[in-house]
Amino acid sequence: METKDLLGRLRQFDAYPKTLEDFRVKTYGGAVVTIVSGILMLILFLSELNYYLSKEVQPELFVDTSRGQKLKINIDIIFPRMPCGYLSIDAMDVSGEQQIDVDHNLFKKRLDLDGNPIDDRLHKEGLGDKSKQFVEAVKKDLDPDRCESCYGAETVDKKCCNTCEEVREAYRKKGWAFNNPDGIEQCDREGWSDKMMSQKNEGCQVMGYLQVNKVAGNFHFAPGKSFQQHHVHVHDLQAFAGQKFNITHKINHLSFGKDYPGIVNPLDGLNVKATEVQMMYQYFVKVVPTTYVKTTGQTLYTNQFSVTKHSKVVSHSSGESGLPGVFFMYELSPMMVKYTEKQRSFMHFLTGVCAIVGGIFTVAGLVDSMVYHSARAIQQKIDLGKAS
Numbered sequence: 100m101e102t103k104d105l106l107g108r109l110r111q112f113d114a115y116p117k118t119l120e121d122f123r124v125k126t127y128g129g130a131v132v133t134i135v136s137g138i139l140m141l142i143l144f145l146s147e148l149n150y151y152l153s154k155e156v157q158p159e160l161f162v163d164t165s166r167g168q169k170l171k172i173n174i175d176i177i178f179p180r181m182p183c184g185y186l187s188i189d190a191m192d193v194s195g196e197q198q199i200d201v202d203h204n205l206f207k208k209r210l211d212l213d214g215n216p217i218d219d220r221l222h223k224e225g226l227g228d229k230s231k232q233f234v235e236a237v238k239k240d241l242d243p244d245r246c247e248s249c250y251g252a253e254t255v256d257k258k259c260c261n262t263c264e265e266v267r268e269a270y271r272k273k274g275w276a277f278n279n280p281d282g283i284e285q286c287d288r289e290g291w292s293d294k295m296m297s298q299k300n301e302g303c304q305v306m307g308y309l310q311v312n313k314v315a316g317n318f319h320f321a322p323g324k325s326f327q328q329h330h331v332h333v334h335d336l337q338a339f340a341g342q343k344f345n346i347t348h349k350i351n352h353l354s355f356g357k358d359y360p361g362i363v364n365p366l367d368g369l370n371v372k373a374t375e376v377q378m379m380y381q382y383f384v385k386v387v388p389t390t391y392v393k394t395t396g397q398t399l400y401t402n403q404f405s406v407t408k409h410s411k412v413v414s415h416s417s418g419e420s421g422l423p424g425v426f427f428m429y430e431l432s433p434m435m436v437k438y439t440e441k442q443r444s445f446m447h448f449l450t451g452v453c454a455i456v457g458g459i460f461t462v463a464g465l466v467d468s469m470v471y472h473s474a475r476a477i478q479q480k481i482d483l484g485k486a487s
């Protein structure tokens with residue numbers, strides 16, 4: 100009697116009941132478990148498939164031993180309150196190489212105050228007889244061997260100033276202010292003040308790229324004409340005496356090489372509104388050389404970067420020295436990151452799929468039998484209660 104009872108209890112632990120009756124009975128509970136486990140199986144299978152189809156990217160880190168490459172800096176920045184005529188772009192590096200007022204691969208596009216591009220042709224018409232064609236025509240009539248006055252700013256090696264630009268240059272070398280170009284014949288002839296005035300309420304978009312040596316350096320966007328004086332880089336702001344600049348800027352794109360899949364350019368889309376005039380923005384950039392090897396074997400040499408920024412108001416009253424503008428200081432990391440793209444293993448995918456199908460099937464079987472047996476036990480209890 101007692102041993103039979105014990106055996107009966109032990110039988111309750113059978114996870115696989117195999118009576119004929121059980122085999123044939125189809126229950127609602129079983130149907131629900133089947134549907135739920137089927138959906139679960141599909142979802143898990145799809146996620147496994149998605150994982151299999153994605154590429155595996157393995158990063159490696161080592162010391163950068165590549166040499167002599169150039170660094171290509173892609174730039175697209177908008178200055179909504181800074182006229183193109185005022186803005187100069189310079190690049191310098193620690194090797195001493197300088198690119199002053201670069202414009203060979205960088206283009207300035209004039210924008211109106213709403214940020215729409217200004218059509219140059221329309222603008223020339225508006226300028227009337229002060230148009231470029233006119234200036235060219237005037238130049239043609241002039242004697243190419245002429246020697247015009249520098250208005251007192253002549254030096255030993257430069258006695259003639261034949262253009263407004265040259266007068267400006269001569270003034271600057273003397274350290275004189277160039278506030279009033281009106282009395283200067285060369286400038287009147289070229290419509291210099293008109294040119295500056297007409298651009299006063301404009302913005303500027305700078306687009307293109309810079310090619311620099313792969314050493315630390317900096318490049319900047321600042322108002323004024325830049326030049327080299329006693330090995331110091333100086334910006335001449337005298338032409339804009341007293342004028343304050345709003346250095347609001349929007350960085351559409353800044354990168355140090357080609358894009359690879361998954362690259363993050365931390366400055367893209369950055370919109371900086373200058374709360375005060377005469378702001379100086381400094382971006383300290385750490386460039387990390389990066390190699391990306393695709394599954395096809397194609398290798399991409401590029402760079403990623405991290406950046407920290409700093410801004411301050413430049414005014415002589417507060418004693419802060421500096422120049423209004425946007426400055427980028429970049430440094431190169433000695434470590435190189437190499438990403439290798441790899442196809443995921445098909446065997447792993449197969450194993451995963453088997454595990455999903457088998458695992459869900461087993462667990463669903465357990466759940467189903469548990470549901471079925473507990474339902475039956477309850478039913479029996481109820482029947483017993485009714486009988487007594």
Ligand SMILES: *[C@@H]1O[C@H](CO)[C@@H](O)[C@H](O)[C@H]1NC(C)=O
Pocket residue numbers: 179180345346347372373374375376
């Ligand atoms: C600079 O210009 C922007 C518009 O582009 C404006 O929102 C901002 O207030 C200006 N800053 C100053 C100090 O005038």
